[in-house]
Amino acid sequence: MRFLKEDERYERMIEELKRIGISIASVEALSIHGSSIGKGSSIILVITKTGQFRFIKRGLSLMILADEKSALKDSSNEEFGGIIAHSFLLPYIPIINEKFLEDLERVYKRHVIIEALQNIILEHRLASTRLIIKPEYFLYDKLRRLATIYPPSRRFIREMLRGSKNEVNKVLDGFLKALKDLVDQGILEEKHGGYSPTDRFVHEILSRKNVYDRFSDELEHFFKLYLTASFSSPLDAIRNIRFDLDVLVPVRIPDPSKMLYMETSIGPQPLTTSAGIRDFICEVYGVRSIDVKLRKVGSVFNSTYLASFKIDGREEKIFVKKYLNWTDFKWIAAWLWAIGVKNFSVLASSRMSNEIYFINKLSELGFNTAEILHINWPKKIIFQKFIDGVDGLKALKNADEPRVFNDISYRMGEILAKVHEKGICIGDCNPFTFIFGNDGKIYLIDLEQCSFGDLKSWDLCELLFYTAHYLNSEEVERFSKNVVQGYLKVGEEDVVKDALDQRFIRIFVPWTPLWIHSRIRKAVTEVLRS
Numbered sequence: 342m343r344f345l346k347e348d349e350r351y352e353r354m355i356e357e358l359k360r361i362g363i364s365i366a367s368v369e370a371l372s373i374h375g376s377s378i379g380k381g382s383s384i385i386l387v388i389t390k391t392g393q394f395r396f397i398k399r400g401l402s403l404m405i406l407a408d409e410k411s412a413l414k415d416s417s418n419e420e421f422g423g424i425i426a427h428s429f430l431l432p433y434i435p436i437i438n439e440k441f442l443e444d445l446e447r448v449y450k451r452h453v454i455i456e457a458l459q460n461i462i463l464e465h466r467l468a469s470t471r472l473i474i475k476p477e478y479f480l481y482d483k484l485r486r487l488a489t490i491y492p493p494s495r496r497f498i499r500e501m502l503r504g505s506k507n508e509v510n511k512v513l514d515g516f517l518k519a520l521k522d523l524v525d526q527g528i529l530e531e532k533h534g535g536y537s538p539t540d541r542f543v544h545e546i547l548s549r550k551n552v553y554d555r556f557s558d559e560l561e562h563f564f565k566l567y568l569t570a571s572f573s574s575p576l577d578a579i580r581n582i583r584f585d586l587d588v589l590v591p592v593r594i595p596d597p598s599k600m601l602y603m604e605t606s607i608g609p610q611p612l613t614t615s616a617g618i619r620d621f622i623c624e625v626y627g628v629r630s631i632d633v634k635l636r637k638v639g640s641v642f643n644s645t646y647l648a649s650f651k652i653d654g655r656e657e658k659i660f661v662k663k664y665l666n667w668t669d670f671k672w673i674a675a676w677l678w679a680i681g682v683k684n685f686s687v688l689a690s691s692r693m694s695n696e697i698y699f700i701n702k703l704s705e706l707g708f709n710t711a712e713i714l715h716i717n718w719p720k721k722i723i724f725q726k727f728i729d730g731v732d733g734l735k736a737l738k739n740a741d742e743p744r745v746f747n748d749i750s751y752r753m754g755e756i757l758a759k760v761h762e763k764g765i766c767i768g769d770c771n772p773f774t775f776i777f778g779n780d781g782k783i784y785l786i787d788l789e790q791c792s793f794g795d796l797k798s799w800d801l802c803e804l805l806f807y808t809a810h811y812l813n814s815e816e817v818e819r820f821s822k823n824v825v826q827g828y829l830k831v832g833e834e835d836v837v838k839d840a841l842d843q844r845f846i847r848i849f850v851p852w853t854p855l856w857i858h859s860r861i862r863k864a865v866t867e868v869l870r871s
Contacts, residue, residue, distance in 0.1 A: 351436055354385070357404070361397060363387065369409050370445075371437035374428040375402075376501040376508050384428050384497065388412045388441075394421075416449035426452075427487060427494065430480070431501055432511040443515075450519035454479050455528070458538050461601075462546045465718075466691060467698035469543050471604045472612070473535035476516050478600035480509075488592045495592045502594065533609045535602065544793075603697075606712035606726070615719045618648050618661050625715070626652060647727065658727035659714060662696075664689035664789070665721075689721045692789035696723065699765065699791035706763050708756075709784040728786070729779045733772030734811055737820070746816070747823045749777070754827030756783060757804060761797045762831055768792055770800040771807045798839035801828060805840065805865070806849040809857050817857055821864035834869065841865060 354373075355365055367389045375383035385404040395406040407415075407425050414420035416429075426449040435442045457479050462469045487494050501508055520536055523529045529536045602609040607625065619630045628650045639645040644663040649656060666689045700710045715724035731739065733753055740746035753775050760767060767774060768790030776784040805824060809817045825837055839845075841862055849858070 354436055357385075357399075358387065361395075361404075361406075363389065363406070367391070368437055370412075370435075370441045372428075372433045372435045372442050374431045374433040375497050376432060376504040382496065382500060384431065386425065386428050386433075394424075412445060413448070416445045416452065418452060423487075427491075429515065430484060430487070430512060431497055432508045446515045447519055447522070450479075450515050451522055453483050454516070454519055454523060457482050458528070458542070459546055462538060462543050464690075466547060466694040467543060468603075468694035469538050470540055471697055471701060472537055473533050473602040473604055473609050474537065475535045475600035475602075476513060476520060477595070478597045479516050479520075480512060481595050481600070482597040484592075485594050485597065488594060492589065495590070498594065499592045502592070532604065533602070535609075537604075603716045603718070604701075605714055605716065607714055610715060612716075612718050614715075615717055616715070617717075618646065618659075618722075618724075621715050621717075621724060622648060622650060622659065626650065626657065628652065658729075660711065660725045660727045661722060662725070663720070663722045664693045693721050693723060695791055696787075696789040699788040700725075703760070703763075703765070703785060703788070708760065709778070709782045710788070711784060711786055728776045728784050730776045730784070733775035733777065734808065736775075736777040737772065737808075737812070737816070743819065747819060750820045750823035751827035752783060753804065754801075754824035754832075755830050756785070756827075757800060757824075758828040758830065758832030760785070761800070761833075761836065764794050766792055766795045766797055767800050768795070770804045772804070772811075774804075797832075797836045798842065799845055801825075801836060801840040802842075802845040803849075805861050806846060806853050806858070809853045809861055810849075814857065814860055817860045818864045821861045822868055825865050825868045829868070837865060837869060 354371060358365060358368070368387060369390050370386075370388040372386045373383050374386060383402045385402065387404060387406045389406065389408055392406065392408045394411065395404075397404040397406070405425060405428070411421065412425050415423060415425040419426060426445070429446040429449050433442070461472065461474070465472060484498050488498055501512070520529060524531060524536070527539055528542045530539055596613075598613050599611065601612040603612050616624065618635060619633045622628060622633050623630050633648055633650045635646055635648050637645070638647045638660075644665055646661040646663075648659045648661055651657070697713065697716065700713055704710045704712075711725040711728050713723060713725055716722075717724075733749065736749045737746055740749060753772070756775065757767070757770060767785070767788065769787065774785060774787055776786055778784055801824075805821050808820060812820055828837060846858060
């Protein structure tokens with residue numbers, strides 16, 4: 342136990358403890374928290390070896406007495422609503438046992454960060470791996486939530502934010518130490534002056550939590566906080582602080598959402614940015630709005646646009662995609678028809694998150710994808726580099742001789758197998774998924790239904806039976822044969838066999854005639870027997 346006897350507050354604290362019947366020998370740790378300690382507005386945290394919770398008010402100050410075990414529980418998971426641990430969201434002066442207090446602070450701030458990360462992941466899902474989170478986010482996010490649910494905290498928070506920047510930095514120092522711990526544990530990685538949750542951690546959270554857990558956890562903290570503080574409701578808390586009407590006024594806390602950035606090919610960009618197509622192009626490329634040409638591309642159900650403009654006489658193109666929810670008829674129809682076979686993602690936020698993640702993931706794995714230039718998260722719009730070329734169907738139709746047609750088919754099958762080899766399924770695999778670029782590369786696009794390890798056979802079945810709708814009988818056999826041969830160069834034979842399963846094929850009965858189904862089955866079976 343270390344005493345800071347040089348601090349004049351030490352003797353004052355000893356006298357105060359004696360007045361309430363606490364022996365200094367029983368004190369494990371002692372600290373003073375708050376920005377205005379000199380004015381008497383502070384939280385005095387007294388941790389004893391044994392004992393019970395006690396709250397003693399002295400003017401504008403509050404003394405919290407708790408035993409060591411309770412302090413550890415509250416710091417680890419807010420067992421008591423954070424009534425003890427919240428003190429570490431304020432600058433503090435350690436009086437007794439500085440090391441123990443630093444350990445408590447570190448444990449609590451790790452908990453705060455993990456809790457915030459879970460909320461971020463549940464909202465942004467797989468795209469969370471591309472987020473860059475500034476350290477300040479974790480402090481201000483927690484302060485905002487605390488000030489909302491627990492009015493007595495507002496005075497202390499307001500005084501800290503009105504104080505010098507150095508006081509906030511003291512609190513942030515503890516977060517930086519906790520962030521380092523989480524980097525060492527493989528939960529976070531450092532990027533561009535911020536932190537991103539790792540792939541492993543994001544998948545772990547998504548596998549065991551859902552969006553409802555986010556609200557239930559917050560509600561649990563809320564009730565524990567008021568029960569521990571001996572208030573039956575927030576109104577009781579307000580009635581008990583009639584002397585300090587200042588707590589009724591909301592605190593102006595920096596907006597944590599402005600401390601979130603999304604990683605793109607042109608650098609990190611604020612997640613809250615809500616720029617329109619022309620606004621983004623004008624800001625980034627320095628062209629006039631009037632010089633940007635926009636046209637809708639794709640089918641009637643797609644909200645996709647091509648923006649073109651000139652820089653130094655050279656034409657530039659950007660592909661823009663807006664994600665829709667229930668108004669996107671394509672996915673509602675697909676989901677209803679394929680129910681029980683393939684679960685399509687329908688929500689705009691989920692599909693956009695998937696696409697952001699898998700564009701980057703496939704690129705990292707060596708596949709060609711269209712670079713992300715900008716993300717408008719509020720309006721669910723993604724901006725990508727436009728790929729000059731033709732989709733797989735046009736490439737087949739433009740083939741001027743059988744050898745070229747066969748090669749195109751073979752390469753689509755081979756690329757699909759290589760994607761599957763990495764444990765990834767495209768989910769909506771059709772000839773439009775493949776773009777044969779003018780640069781000789783084959784790109785993968787429209788990745789919003791991608792997932793890990795989910796029905797490889799469905800991908801192959803869809804590629805064969807969907808594409809067959811656009812081909813004549815002779816072309817169908819050659820296409821099917823070459824796709825499967827290309828697939829088997831890398832892929833598994835069982836995947837090809839399962840692609841002919843009736844539960845998959847029946848989905849395409851309204852789309853592709855039954856006699857064409859027979860041609861596909863015949864071609865695939867011949868390849869498997871050869």
